[in-house]
Structure formats: structure tokens, C-alpha cells
Amino acid sequence: MSKKSLFKLDRRSIRIRLVTAFIVTSVIPILLINIISYYNTSRLVQQNVERMTRANLEQTKVSLDVWLDSYEDILFQVYTDDYIVELVDKINAGEDLANNRKLLRKTLRGLFYTKDYVKSISVITESGELAFYDQLTASTTSTSWMDSIAMSQEELYAGISRDNATHIFPTGDKVVFGTNSCYLFHIGHRIIDYRNVKKQCGVVMVSIDEALLEEICSASTEKGLNFIIDEEGTVISCAHSEAVGESIYHEDADRREKEAAWRRLASGTGLLGNGELSIYSVHDEKTGWEIIRATNQEELVQGLHQQQKLLVSITLLSLLAILVIMVSQVTRMTGSIKGVVETMRKAGKGDLTVRVMPDDTRPTEIEIIAEEFNSAMEKLKQSVEKQKNAEIAALEAQINPHFIYNTLDTINWMAIDKDEYEISGMIATLAGILRYGISxxxxxxxxxxxxxxxxxxxxxxxxxxxxxxxxxxxxxxxxxxxxxxxxxxxxxxxxxxxxxxxxxxxxxxxxxxxxxxxxxxxxxxxxxxxxxxxxxxxxxxxxxxxxxxxxxxxxxxxxxxxxxxxxxxxxxxxxxxxxxxxxxxxxxxxxx
Known part of the structure; x- marks a missing residue:
């Protein structure tokens, strides 16, 4: 039977013994069960967290739409009120401007307290006059919010009056008056005279405290942070952030750039700790805004790590049992290995005549190693003998290069003395060739x-x-x-x-x-x-x-x-x- 066959079938084979030990202790089933259990649990937990987060975002989206609908009622009461339409027509006609503006302001004040978070109600007439009631300022000529947005009064009027839709304007710069400060977002609509619906009378703007959006977002933000970004990358609402009203990415940014900006914004609030943040989002069709939820899953990860540690501990105990069995097997083999090792050590000290004696009690693999060692030592002995012979031949053939150069130089001058210039040229050329080749x-x-x-x-x-x-x-x-x-x-x-x-x-x-x-x-x-x-x-x-x-x-x-x-x-x-x-x-x- 060949050595290869012995290696496969001999019951003394190290490979057979180790495989038997592993099978007896069921290492593979233990490892597979632990790995599958860990990854299956991780997947289920992650899916559950993601499902709950999506549900939270959908609930926030519904709440946002319901609240905005309720504030549109104030708009409706203004832009459909016949008395307000009459006052606006008089202002457009230039009739008793001061008194009509005062009456319009008084009417707006009557609607002001029907909803919380309303900070200002303003009317811009077709003639360019501005009438408003503003909670933050006692002024009758300048609103608190006009300078906080990036549009002029004329641009606002043109944008709102072009159709009969409700227009939503994102949060601008912080409005500060004395000790009062807040961020405002705005909803606007064209004033409609139902006796002539095509007539341009004016527009109405309701300015709402951004705190309303924060309250909507924080209704269900346990272990997470909800915030709102518009389609142009402007921060509409974000608790504890100074970036409200600022653009955090350009309008054409791809999904990866947007998520990176959202993650930086959430991290900047300091509400979610220092762990890795997970980002989820949902688009609100009514406003065009993106509602984002950032969560820190560090606690979840720590829980999974605890489970992983438990599985690792169980696996280590199993492997320890395997180790004990393996050690007991290997210990029985060391006796046969020592003889081979001792022979190798003697060879390492220079004795090339040593050989490993055959032993039928050794495992098959060790016996093969011994035979290969003996073969290698025989080849090494032959190689050393050849090397010695080559060294002797080299020593016999060694000639001092300087002796050659000096001798050729002497011959060269002898040729010159006898006018043998061709011979002199050949000798000089040969000397140059030898010097180039030997050095x-x-x-x-x-x-x-x-x-x-x-x-x-x-x-x-x-x-x-x-x-x-x-x-x-x-x-x-x-x-x-x-x-x-x-x-x-x-x-x-x-x-x-x-x-x-x-x-x-x-x-x-x-x-x-x-x-x-x-x-x-x-x-x-x-x-x-x-x-x-x-x-x-x-x-x-x-x-x-x-x-x-x-x-x-x-x-x-x-x-x-x-x-x-x-x-x-x-x-x-x-x-x-x-x-x-x-x-x-x-x-x-x-x-x-």
C-alpha cells in the first residue's frame, strides 16, 4: 500500500484522531447554532426597530398635516371674510388709509388668539400696503418677520397671488425683539372676493412659531430625534439646534450627501450621545418637506454585544473541552516525535550522517516526515561534497587580477619597443576587457x-x-x-x-x-x-x-x-x- 493510502486509512493518523475528537465533541454543530442564533436575533431586532421607527415617522407626518390644516382655517377666515375684502378694497382705492388700516388691524387681532403659536397675521394689499397684527412688536409699520425671510414684500405677493393654493414658506432667520425670540414659518393665501374671484385684492400671511413643529416632532422621540428639512435643504425645525433656517446641503444633493448632512445636524444637538446614528426619513407630500428621525442604537448594540459575549463564552467552554481531548491525544504522540526532533538537532549541529531509524509505533505522518528528512539529509550530503569540490577547483584556478594587468602591461611595452603596435593595441584592449569583466x-x-x-x-x-x-x-x-x-x-x-x-x-x-x-x-x-x-x-x-x-x-x-x-x-x-x-x-x- 502506498504512503498516500496509509495517510488516508491508517487509524494512527493525526488527521483521523483530530477529526474524531472534533466529531465526538460536536464542535461544528455548536459553532453553527451559536452563529445562526446571533445573526438571526440581530436581524429580527433590527427589523423591529426599523418598523417602529417608520411607524413613528408616519405618525409625525399625519400630525403635521392635521396641525397645518387647522392653521389653514385661520387663513380661510381671513381670505373669505367679506368685511376684510371690503377694507382691503378701500385701502387699494386709497380711501382713508390710516383709519381703514386700523380697522383691518383690529379685525386681524380678533382672529389672532384662536390658535396657539400664531405670532403674526399680515395682509399685503394689491396697492402694496401692509396691515398686520404682530405679537412680538407693538409697531404698526414694521412686522417682526419680514426681515427674517429671503424674499421681499413684492416677491411674497407675486408668489402667493398667482393662484388659489395655500403657500408654505420655510423657517427663516431667528426673530429677536427684546427678550422675545423665536423662529417663524409662514402660510399664505390669496384674498378672494367671491363677487369677482379673478380680482386681485391682496394676500394674507399667518406666521407660526416653529415651536409648534418641535412639539409635533417631539411627541414620540424617545431615544431619538425628529427634525424637518425642506426640499431645498433648509432646516425647518430641529430641537436644540442653531441651524434652523440655514441650508445644510444644496438642492441637487444625492441621497448619500443628504444623509451625511442629516447625521451631522443630529449629532450637533448633543441629544443623542456619541454613538453611531441611524437615519430614517419620510416625505410629506402636502408640504414637500422631509421628516427625518435620527436614533442612537448604542443601547441596542450593547445588548447584542452582551448576547454575543454569552455565545462566545459558551463556545469557549466547548472549545476548552475539545482542547482537553486534543491535548490528551497529542501527548501520546510526543514520545514518537521526540526521537525525530533529537535527530534533527544533531543534524543542525553539523552531523550530516545522522538518520531517523524506522519505528512502526509512530503515527503515519511522523513516519513520512522521518523518511523525507532522511532523503533530504542524503541530498544535502551530496550537495556539500559537490560544493567542496567546486571550492577546491575555484581555489586552484584563482589568479590575482593585478598580476594579470601588470603582466599584460609589461608585454604591451615590450611590443611597443619592437614597434609591434597592432599587438600593443590588442594587448591594451584585452587588458581593458579583463578589467571591465573582472571588476x-x-x-x-x-x-x-x-x-x-x-x-x-x-x-x-x-x-x-x-x-x-x-x-x-x-x-x-x-x-x-x-x-x-x-x-x-x-x-x-x-x-x-x-x-x-x-x-x-x-x-x-x-x-x-x-x-x-x-x-x-x-x-x-x-x-x-x-x-x-x-x-x-x-x-x-x-x-x-x-x-x-x-x-x-x-x-x-x-x-x-x-x-x-x-x-x-x-x-x-x-x-x-x-x-x-x-x-x-x-x-x-x-x-x-
């Missing part, structure tokens, strides 16, 4: 340095091969200052020179071209040599390097490996070739 071979240089080095390298190869090939190295000027790792391109150039000549009768040419391609430098090494089979080129592109015709492509493999090591997955190397048709290597590296 920090993995370093980063500018592209111009790499290009200069490649030209020196190609010069030596051309001299060696008696100019048997032509080579052209091009680089766009704007690339010359960009960074590149050293010696990335030499293996590709060397491969083209050393292997591309074989069996080629035509003039051999080599081209190295560097150009910018977006955020990459594109480098093409192109020759017209003998090429390589297309399938071998595709294998190289896939990362497969196998020896063919006494070639193992080790130089190209190392070059591609270095490029990917330096530039990661952003770099690309693509080889295109066919036998007898030359080879093109395209390298793309990111500009960093």
Missing part, C-alpha cells in the same frame, strides 16, 4: 559603457579572425545614460561569432541594435550565419537547454538566467532562428 562583474553600468566594452570585445574577435566578419553596434543616444547590468549581451555576441561562421560561404555580418520601446530597452543581436534548427530555438525560449551537435548552449543559458535573475518576470528573451537562415536574439529589459 564587479554583477555591477550596474551605463549603456554607453557596455556598448564601448562590446566594441572592444568585437575588435579583438575581428583581429583574431582576420576581419572575417563585419559588425555594427547601434544605440539610440537617449539610451546611453540608462543603467544596465554588466556583461549581459557578451554571451549572445560570442555565440553568434563562434558558432555562426560554420559552413557559411557568404560574407558574415553581425548587427547589435538598441532602441527604446515604451518603458523597455529592446536589444536585437542579429546575424546571417548558419542558424540553429527552429525546434531548438523554441526549446531555448521555453527554458530547455540540451546538448546538440557538441553544443550545450551553456553561455546562452547563463545569460538568460542572469537576465531573469536581475529583472524578474518583466524581462523577455526571444530567440528566432532557422538552419541556414541566421539567428536573431531579442532582449527586452525594463527601464528602471
Amino acid at each position: 564587479d562583474s554583477n555591477g550596474v553600468v551605463q549603456i554607453r559603457e557596455e556598448v564601448d566594452w562590446l566594441k572592444q570585445y568585437v575588435f579583438l574577435q575581428q583581429t583574431k579572425l582576420k576581419n572575417a566578419f563585419e559588425c555594427q553596434i547601434n544605440a539610440q543616444p537617449e539610451l546611453l545614460g540608462l543603467p544596465i547590468h554588466k556583461l549581459l549581451l557578451q554571451p549572445f555576441v560570442e555565440n553568434a561569432i563562434l558558432h555562426g561562421f560554420e559552413g557559411v560561404e557568404r560574407k558574415y555580418r553581425l548587427l547589435v541594435d538598441m532602441a527604446r520601446d515604451g518603458d523597455f530597452v529592446r536589444i536585437r543581436i542579429e546575424d546571417n550565419g548558419c542558424g540553429i534548427p527552429g525546434e531548438i530555438a523554441e526549446e531555448i525560449n521555453e527554458g530547455i537547454f540540451r546538448k546538440t551537435d557538441d553544443r550545450n548552449h551553456i553561455g546562452m543559458e547563463n545569460a538568460i538566467t542572469r537576465i531573469r535573475m536581475y529583472y524578474g518576470n518583466q524581462a523577455r528573451v526571444r530567440v528566432e532562428s532557422q538552419s541556414g537562415a541566421g539567428t536573431t536574439v531579442e532582449v527586452r529589459i525594463p527601464i528602471s
Whole structure:
């Protein structure tokens, strides 16, 4: 039976024992019941709170409409009263203005106390005269409310007299007279002469204390705050807020912006504490106003948290029972694990000969670990031996770079003494190539340095091969200052020179071209040599390097490996070739 089968079926398996312990203690049912119970309770409570809040808002809306209907009765008594119509006609005709205004004022005062919260009743005639009775001021020429709204007397008249509907004007600035102060909102209607209903006589305005709206909103505001906003974002009524009469958002604000403004307004009153506020709203079709309720559900959340804590406690007790069972099982296994651990410690101290001895009493998983450890130690031992051999070979091949430079310099001067300038040039070029290649071979240089080095390298190869090939190295000027790792391109150039000549009768040419391609430098090494089979080129592109015709492509493999090591997955190397048709290597590296 395979190890995989043992892992699945062996009753000594750690996995089987842990699963058995969990099943015995019924962990999954306990967790599921607790989680489902908590979320179900939370959902039901939240739905109940929301339903009650909606009912509260609907009740407030009904109360608002009923109260406004009752105040419209005062309007009705004024704009349909024949005596008032007669007085207004006389004022419009300019007859005894002072006396008729006095009589009109007296009539309005008789209606003033029929309703609480009425602060002023005003009549604006067609001729522009203003007659009123105002509770806040004893003046007969200036009302308390006219300066608190954003409309002139002429605009009010034009807006109200254009139809036979009741007009509602939102709360304006605070009205202050002496020790008396309040916010007012207004309802208005055109005065109608039923003998000629089309005749323009005047309009009547009833100014009502905003405290009426506060009373309507506070009728059922336990653990919450009701307030009213009109369709243009103006605060009509809000208890304990200085923002009454102000606009808190623009008319075109979306729902998210409106809710944010409502939440800020409610928080500013200080009535709901510091917890997270929930916002609900209902639209009143009669006035066009939005009635909003803000509630602080911190107490509700705390209650749910208490329930959650209880469920967590129960769950923890259950898990504790599971833990006890698990510990008892694991304790029985530790004996077999200790032997494996001790062997690993010896290996960690450098003894690579240690091995874990087989033991049929160990759990299956531990036995597999022991076998894998033994296999890994065997591979490590072989790797260390290879590394030692490589280090010895490296030490044997190590030569002081300065010795090489000094020796080449001596040979160079000897060649100059004998007028062998071609030999001197080659030696100087070779010294430069060696110095560039040996010094920090993995370093980063500018592209111009790499290009200069490649030209020196190609010069030596051309001299060696008696100019048997032509080579052209091009680089766009704007690339010359960009960074590149050293010696990335030499293996590709060397491969083209050393292997591309074989069996080629035509003039051999080599081209190295560097150009910018977006955020990459594109480098093409192109020759017209003998090429390589297309399938071998595709294998190289896939990362497969196998020896063919006494070639193992080790130089190209190392070059591609270095490029990917330096530039990661952003770099690309693509080889295109066919036998007898030359080879093109395209390298793309990111500009960093």
C-alpha cells in the first residue's frame, strides 16, 4: 500500500484522531447554532426597530398635516371674510388709509388668539400696503418677520397671488425683539372676493412659531430625534439646534450627501450621545418637506454585544473541552516525535550522517516526515561534497587580477619597443576587457559603457579572425545614460561569432541594435550565419537547454538566467532562428 493510502486509512493518523475528537465533541454543530442564533436575533431586532421607527415617522407626518390644516382655517377666515375684502378694497382705492388700516388691524387681532403659536397675521394689499397684527412688536409699520425671510414684500405677493393654493414658506432667520425670540414659518393665501374671484385684492400671511413643529416632532422621540428639512435643504425645525433656517446641503444633493448632512445636524444637538446614528426619513407630500428621525442604537448594540459575549463564552467552554481531548491525544504522540526532533538537532549541529531509524509505533505522518528528512539529509550530503569540490577547483584556478594587468602591461611595452603596435593595441584592449569583466562583474553600468566594452570585445574577435566578419553596434543616444547590468549581451555576441561562421560561404555580418520601446530597452543581436534548427530555438525560449551537435548552449543559458535573475518576470528573451537562415536574439529589459 502506498504512503498516500496509509495517510488516508491508517487509524494512527493525526488527521483521523483530530477529526474524531472534533466529531465526538460536536464542535461544528455548536459553532453553527451559536452563529445562526446571533445573526438571526440581530436581524429580527433590527427589523423591529426599523418598523417602529417608520411607524413613528408616519405618525409625525399625519400630525403635521392635521396641525397645518387647522392653521389653514385661520387663513380661510381671513381670505373669505367679506368685511376684510371690503377694507382691503378701500385701502387699494386709497380711501382713508390710516383709519381703514386700523380697522383691518383690529379685525386681524380678533382672529389672532384662536390658535396657539400664531405670532403674526399680515395682509399685503394689491396697492402694496401692509396691515398686520404682530405679537412680538407693538409697531404698526414694521412686522417682526419680514426681515427674517429671503424674499421681499413684492416677491411674497407675486408668489402667493398667482393662484388659489395655500403657500408654505420655510423657517427663516431667528426673530429677536427684546427678550422675545423665536423662529417663524409662514402660510399664505390669496384674498378672494367671491363677487369677482379673478380680482386681485391682496394676500394674507399667518406666521407660526416653529415651536409648534418641535412639539409635533417631539411627541414620540424617545431615544431619538425628529427634525424637518425642506426640499431645498433648509432646516425647518430641529430641537436644540442653531441651524434652523440655514441650508445644510444644496438642492441637487444625492441621497448619500443628504444623509451625511442629516447625521451631522443630529449629532450637533448633543441629544443623542456619541454613538453611531441611524437615519430614517419620510416625505410629506402636502408640504414637500422631509421628516427625518435620527436614533442612537448604542443601547441596542450593547445588548447584542452582551448576547454575543454569552455565545462566545459558551463556545469557549466547548472549545476548552475539545482542547482537553486534543491535548490528551497529542501527548501520546510526543514520545514518537521526540526521537525525530533529537535527530534533527544533531543534524543542525553539523552531523550530516545522522538518520531517523524506522519505528512502526509512530503515527503515519511522523513516519513520512522521518523518511523525507532522511532523503533530504542524503541530498544535502551530496550537495556539500559537490560544493567542496567546486571550492577546491575555484581555489586552484584563482589568479590575482593585478598580476594579470601588470603582466599584460609589461608585454604591451615590450611590443611597443619592437614597434609591434597592432599587438600593443590588442594587448591594451584585452587588458581593458579583463578589467571591465573582472571588476564587479554583477555591477550596474551605463549603456554607453557596455556598448564601448562590446566594441572592444568585437575588435579583438575581428583581429583574431582576420576581419572575417563585419559588425555594427547601434544605440539610440537617449539610451546611453540608462543603467544596465554588466556583461549581459557578451554571451549572445560570442555565440553568434563562434558558432555562426560554420559552413557559411557568404560574407558574415553581425548587427547589435538598441532602441527604446515604451518603458523597455529592446536589444536585437542579429546575424546571417548558419542558424540553429527552429525546434531548438523554441526549446531555448521555453527554458530547455540540451546538448546538440557538441553544443550545450551553456553561455546562452547563463545569460538568460542572469537576465531573469536581475529583472524578474518583466524581462523577455526571444530567440528566432532557422538552419541556414541566421539567428536573431531579442532582449527586452525594463527601464528602471
